[in-house]
Amino acid sequence: MSIQRLPVIVGFGGINAAGRASGHHAYARMTHSALSATQQSRTLDSLATLMGLEGGESHQQFILDHTLVRRIEASHFDVDAVRWNQRLPTDGDSQPASFDLERKYLPDVIPPHWVVKGTSVTHVNVQIVGQQDFLLPTYREFDVKSAGQLPSGFEPGTLYPSRNHPRGLQMTVYAASDALGSIGLDWETISSRVAPDQISVYAGSAMGQLDGAGAGGMIKSRYNGQRVTSKYCPLSFAEMPADFINAYVLGSLGSTGASLGACASFLYNLRHGIDDIRNGRARVVFVGAAEAPITPEILEGYSAMGALATEKGLRNLDGLQLGEACDFRRACRPFAENCGFTIAESSQMVVLFDDELAMELGATVFGAAIDVFVNADGHKKSISGPGVGNYITVAKAVAAARAIIGDKALRRGGLVQAHGTGTPQNRVSEAEILSRTAQAFGIDEWPVIAAKCYLGHSIGSAAGDQISTTLGIWHHGILPGITTIDAIAADVRQDHLAFSTEHREVDTAEQKYAIINSKGFGGNNASASLMSPLATQRMLQTRYSGQAWKKWEQANERVRERQQAYDDGMIAGTISPVYKFDHGVLGDGDVKVGAQQLTIGPHTVRLDQVSPYDDMKID
Known part of the structure; x- marks a missing residue:
């Protein structure tokens, strides 16, 4: 059996309703009340920069009120008209x-x-x-009045020459740039160490770009008596986030694409990245998603299915009379009495290196992506209803973690990031799956996290939100509580699970793994196994010598200094997104084709492939 490369998480970035992902700032907004004063102040400053405010603490209440799930703001559309x-x-x-x-x-x-x-x-x-x-x-008047919106005042298209890009692609540029900056290494340094065909980018949007600058504008123009522009159609494709990262951020010539699985799409793409690294097809992988669904048309579509939390539904839950104000910040209520999910916008990116490259460059180890399991539901009565496929994905993800850390650590050193949408069907079906799986593996008091109560449901980017939240937990040691609920619903199975409406401290030294769970329309189920930073370091130390480890530690000191400098610059507002339009464009003259190798500029692509079907070779 050949030794497989380990996909190590060396960077992550993005933007969602809680703010910027890198530096764990979005996570810190979610757990704001449980952090130290110093940590609170730094995250407020980070949000203030995004929101165009001077000084975080002087605008603290405004920042807190205008982040996370809240009433839909006029910058999107007027819900009353x-x-x-x-x-x-x-x-x-x-x-x-x-x-x-x-x-x-x-x-x-x-x-x-x-x-x-x-x-x-x-x-x-x-x-x-x-x-x-x-x-x-x-x-x-619109029935749905709440969403997980980017922090008020933050407009990613103003940070670079966006040229009327759809909002999802603007967010992609920001997120990919943020992830790139979070690595603490120059992209030129990274790309010089690997062949151009050993870089992969897998990123997309479950629904495509449906706002007025994309497919939405294309479809509506004729009926509104307006002209269809040349940008509407090409920029609306679902894989366009990957295309933008290749063309305008990285200049990558490697493998690319987007695998779509509704709300599980991020994990579908993560699976491609893991497979590429484990099988040696890539040494660097960008995995991501971008979703910008806060438009009246998209919300009306989900609302017509009865999937979204409406003002009337929230009023009924809280026993309010007509005219009494709803608390839209509590619109998403996972595992409690609820009335539907809350749609959200988000773009999240994760960067993977193979373990050898991470050690060579001194990359910071945020964790490891061990595996992703995908299964359908089989025959269904309702295309949107839950099925049994998620039993398979969750059980396999737990088994994958157990195979690495053993039964003892599995039972006491993990957590599960639930899909946790806030719908009556999800609260029952997912809790049943998690409870029965925990019981089967001998896990008691399995901490269940439901990040959507803060962020809303960002469709294809949802698991990216869950992963960045998990990395924050492993850094700060605080499990975010499901703070938008009063109690777990009576029909939710809680055996072997640990729900909490309050933040809880956790010993990061004991944390070994996390299960990321996603469920999508049509019966798309995906569950991922992640290893914590400490568990990943233990894994690496078993493969590399003490001398190699000491060399990594020394190199990592410089990387951490650069990561800190990047975070400081982002808070100060002195760093702009990477956007290289018409930069370094290659042509036919830059390519030399040989029988054993292909040269593109300074890069070489090997052509000396060996047949994997050696026993079937034809002379």
């Missing part, structure tokens, strides 16, 4: 409808029941004899 077109049928049989308009606004094909008479060189009179449907632009 959402634009829509009301159908307005008219009947002109007895009395023809008549109106004047400029000739240039006449349709190319005049309807047969229109009588058009010229009144001047520029104007005509139209009489409509018979029935005619009009669409009347008007407004209505």
Whole structure:
């Protein structure tokens, strides 16, 4: 059996409702009340920079009020007056409808029941004899009024020449740049150590870019009498986040793509990255997702399914009368009495190195991505309903962790990041799966974390939110409580599980693993096994000599200094996202093709492949 490379987490970044992921700042916003005054102050300063404010502590309450899940703000749309077109049928049989308009606004094909008479060189009179449907632009109040929005005032498109990019791609540029900066190594240093075909990027959007600058604008333009631009269609593709990272951040020539699995999409892509490193196809992998679904059209689609928490549903939960104010900050209530999930926007990126490259460059070890398991639900009654496939993924992920750390550490040194959407079906089905799995593996008091109570549900990026939260737990030693609920619902199975409505301290020295769980529409289930920084270091120390480990520690000191400098610069607002438009573009003249290798600029791609089907070789 050949030795496989270990996928080590060496960087992470992103942006969600809690703020910037790198430096554990988004996590720190979630656990703000449990942190020291110094930690609180630094995270407030980080958020203040994002929000365009001077000084964090002087704006503390505003920052706290305008982060995490909250009432949808006007920067997205006005929930009290959402634009829509009301159908307005008219009947002109007895009395023809008549109106004047400029000739240039006449349709190319005049309807047969229109009588058009010229009144001047520029104007005509139209009489409509018979029935005619009009669409009347008007407004209505929206049922859904809460979402997990980026911190108020933060607009990623203003930080680089965004050229009308869809919001999800703007967030992608920010997140990828943040992840790159968090590594503490120059990209030129990294890319010079690996062949160009040994870098992979797997990132996407479960729903594509559906706002007005993407597919949403393309689909609506004709019906709104507007012109379709050349950018709408190409920028709306679901794999475009990976394309943007390759083309404008890294300049990567390696493997790329996006694997889609609804709300489990991030883990689907993480599986590709893990497989590439374990099998030697890549030494560096960027894994990510970007989702920007806070638009009236998308929210209305989920609301029509009965999936979202509405104002009426929240009012009924809290026993409020019509006119009484809802607490939209508590819209997402995982594992409690609830009425639906809360949609959110987020872009999250994780950077993986193989263990040899991490040791060579002195990269900081944030953890290791051991494996991801994906299973469908089989036959279903409802495409959106839960099924049994998640039993397989969770059990396999736990078994994968056990295979590395053993039964004893498994039972006392882990946690599970639940999908925890805040829907009545999820609270019952997922708790049942986690409880029965914990029982089978002999785990008692398994800590269950539900990050969506703070961040909302960011669809394809949701597991990225869960992973960055997990890395924060391993750094700060605080388990975020499910603080938006009063109590666990009576129909939620709690055997062998440890839910909490308050933050809890945990001994990071005892933490060995985490299970990241995702469930997606259509029966897409994925569960990942992550190893903690300490467990990963123990794994590395068994593979490398003491001398090699000491060399890594010395190199890592310099990396940590650069990571600290990056975080300081981001808080100070002196670092902009990496965006290299029309930079270093290669052409035919830069490529030399040989029988044994291909050269592109200073990089070499080997062509001396060995057949994996040696016993089937044809001479």
